[in-house]
Amino acid sequence: MRFIDEHSHLFAVALPLRVLGIAESTYYAWRKQAEQPSDRDLVDLGLISNIHEIWEASGQTYGADRVHRQLCRDGIRVSRKRVERLMKQQGWQGAFLRRGWRGGSTRQNRSQMPAPDLVNRNFTADRPEPVVGRRRDPDPVR
Structure with missing residues (x-):
């Protein structure tokens, strides 16, 4: 509707309304409501x-x-x-x-460098194979 209203000086209003399948009364009611809001x-x-x-x-x-x-x-x-x-x-x-408001309450500044790891944490496992299931005893004496 806004497009038709903005370009109404270039062409007749009836043609684009007919092409879009909109009644002329709908257009003029919309225009009146925009000029005189309730x-x-x-x-x-x-x-x-x-x-x-x-x-x-x-x-x-x-x-x-x-x-x-x-x-x-x-x-x-x-x-x-x-x-x-x-x-x-x-x-x-x-x-x-x-x-979780918009992904959390802390907002990171992506342009800044992250803080250095001063503790030198290492999160790798000591064992070469993953441990799955129940724990096995390394020295079964039973």
């Missing part, structure tokens, strides 16, 4: 700014539940599911470290 859309824009302030102040760790609780404390009445929907649309999520 009251709910305007309130959502205000909520998005409030949610973003809370989410940023938390260091991007608050999820929808905590953001919703903070909005309630601030006196803004809104449902938790609406907060979830708006956060999901913006791509914002809280940290869930128990489940």
Whole structure:
């Protein structure tokens, strides 16, 4: 729809809509909605700014539940599911470290050299063959 709207000065709107199988009334309804957003859309824009302030102040760790609780404390009445929907649309999520938030909480700087191994650890086995199953006694006297 945006492409058709941006290039409507180059060609008639009816032709590409017919090719795409979209009714003209759908296009004009979309255009009217973009020019005159509903009251709910305007309130959502205000909520998005409030949610973003809370989410940023938390260091991007608050999820929808905590953001919703903070909005309630601030006196803004809104449902938790609406907060979830708006956060999901913006791509914002809280940290869930128990489940491995984006691969863990530690962020490595790949351009830096890793710390040297000062202990000189050696993780190789002493035996040439791998030990599988139960342990065998090296000196069976029984």
